[in-house]
Amino acid sequence: MTRTATETLPLHAVDACRWPDVARVPNVPLRAAVAGRLLRRVARRRGLRVELPGGRALVSAPAGAPVLRLHRPEAFLHRVGASGLIGFGESYQAGDWDAPDLVALLTALATAPETLVPTGAQWLRRLYVQRPPDAELSTADNAQQNIRRHYDLSNELFALFLDPTMTYSSAVFPTGADGRPEAAWDTLPEAQHRKIDRLLDLAAVGPGSRVLEIGTGWGELALRAAARGARVVSLTLSEEQLALARRRIADAGQSDRAEVRLCDYRAADGEYDAVVSVEMIEAVGRPFWPDYFATLDRVLAPGGKVALQAITMPHDRMLASSETYTWILKYIFPGGLIPSVAAIRQTAEKHTTLRLAEAHGYGPHYAETLRLWRERFTDRAEQVSALGFDRVFRRMWELYLAYSEAGFRTGYLDVQQLLLTREGETR
Known part of the structure; x- marks a missing residue:
């Protein structure tokens, strides 16, 4: 209930x-x-x-x-x-x-x-x-402000409902005999690590790998990659996430292997064996998908792999909603659009040498992840209030978390781990 x-x-x-x-x-x-x-x-x-x-x-x-x-x-x-x-x-x-x-x-x-x-x-x-306002398009000038409106609300706020890994994306739980995810708060950190490890495996990240992460979160993926012996550069536009991710990396003794930069994806430089990005493409915005994939293509070394985790929706629904200003855009995630798998494939094929090689969906796991976050958030309403967030904000986030959970429960939304490689290169 x-x-x-x-x-x-x-x-x-x-x-x-x-x-x-x-x-x-x-x-x-x-x-x-x-x-x-x-x-x-x-x-x-x-x-x-x-x-x-x-x-x-x-x-x-x-x-x-x-x-x-x-x-x-x-x-x-x-x-x-x-x-x-x-x-x-x-x-x-x-x-x-x-x-x-x-x-x-x-x-x-x-x-x-x-x-x-x-x-x-x-x-x-x-x-x-309404159409989305131009001031919220995720241009290079607007993107940081869009990110700040959500991710810079307060690290303490996110810590109230996320598990200790501070991972703000879908976990992968064990499944029962009926194929359904078996989710519980106590096993959420393990489930988040399972998700991260699957993505790193998809990108073949191991000792000596040069890894670019686009969208740092609070640093858990960078830490897992560094623990494998990889060297990681992670990009974020959130100053709050930057500070905490750097502190967590230092506390883990991984500062020599993992570096976090305040940097837009379009300004990424260097050459990498693996590029990974977790639920960041949703914030890019449809007009800038070609720029995003061109960046992945530009920085990827020969023989390298791109592993993305992306929330997706059916292609026809994406097209129908792509020019619509929604409540989620107005109050939660300005400037974004959830893509379809077809849109990802088509954009990569049209603008890059990258090709979609694998896609693994697990939407029911996101529904359970969101349930755990939502229950934790509502149980800690007084602590949210103590951080200075009023009842309108709390109701807004209750609706956001419940609305998202419902989207995954109906199958209207899905979450995919996607592998992109260059055409002709061995997977």
């Missing part, structure tokens, strides 16, 4: 300077009426119960069905009517609605999302869909 912040957050408690679009409720009566009709249709088709204040059902459903509990129905409908799914997310941040089991509700909504809006009403999207 998902634990959520169930208190109704008074709108006057929202800091309008920090959260202007959460504090402001738009006034769009016609669009709100359309949103109300759409809500009823979606709830009936997806088997959801929609409750009004006091527990009265707006839409009934069988016992055990996911519940959308509206605290401020009018505010909810006006927000959704004005800005669609962005309004849906802002409405949760504001406390207009809750769910006893947030993941179950979002999983129901994330199943076949292209069918949420009827075909005949798709024109309504033009009323609220």
Whole structure:
């Protein structure tokens, strides 16, 4: 069962300077009426119960069905009517609605999302869909600011819900007889090491390997590679991650083998036997995928290997959402886009000598990783608050973690470990 912040957050408690679009409720009566009709249709088709204040059902459903509990129905409908799914997310941040089991509700909504809006009403999207703002495109000038908005929030914040390896990407758990991942908090560090080791094996990293890591995180992959006898250069745009990763590397006695630089991937130099990058391509942005892969190609030594871990989505859904400003882009990961495996293959083939040689997906493992993070985050709400993060922020992150988990549970999202090699070179 998902634990959520169930208190109704008074709108006057929202800091309008920090959260202007959460504090402001738009006034769009016609669009709100359309949103109300759409809500009823979606709830009936997806088997959801929609409750009004006091527990009265707006839409009934069988016992055990996911519940959308509206605290401020009018505010909810006006927000959704004005800005669609962005309004849906802002409405949760504001406390207009809750769910006893947030993941179950979002999983129901994330199943076949292209069918949420009827075909005949798709024109309504033009009323609220925005393009991503130019100021958030991940150009060389903007990229560091985009990274800061997420990864420089606070190392202490991430330490509250990540395991001691400080690894912020999908783990790989043991699987049971049914093929499902067997995930538990106590085994998460081991599962993170299993993921890292598989990626390093894919890139054939061993004693003497020259390794470039694009996207440092907090240094765990660099430490594992250095422990194999490799020499690692790791690039990050996060000053918070830079400081902690350097400290962890020094504490482990690996400073002679692992170096962390504050550097954009486009400025990478040198020649490397292996290039590895974990869940960084999602932040690159579609216009810059050619630059990203050209960098991999440029720095890779003859016979070298590129091993990427990437969150992916189906190609048709990626194309449909590639020019859409979403709640995740607005509040969580500005400037990015989740690619498809096909897009990765096509971009590499068109712009580089690299070719996709292997792809290994394990999306259910990410769902379990996110569950563990989400439970830890909600259990430590008071400690998050003590770091200076208000209730709007905490609700934002609860929704982000639950929304992501639901995406992997439905298969709308996947995570892949990908091997790229040069055409004609031995794998």
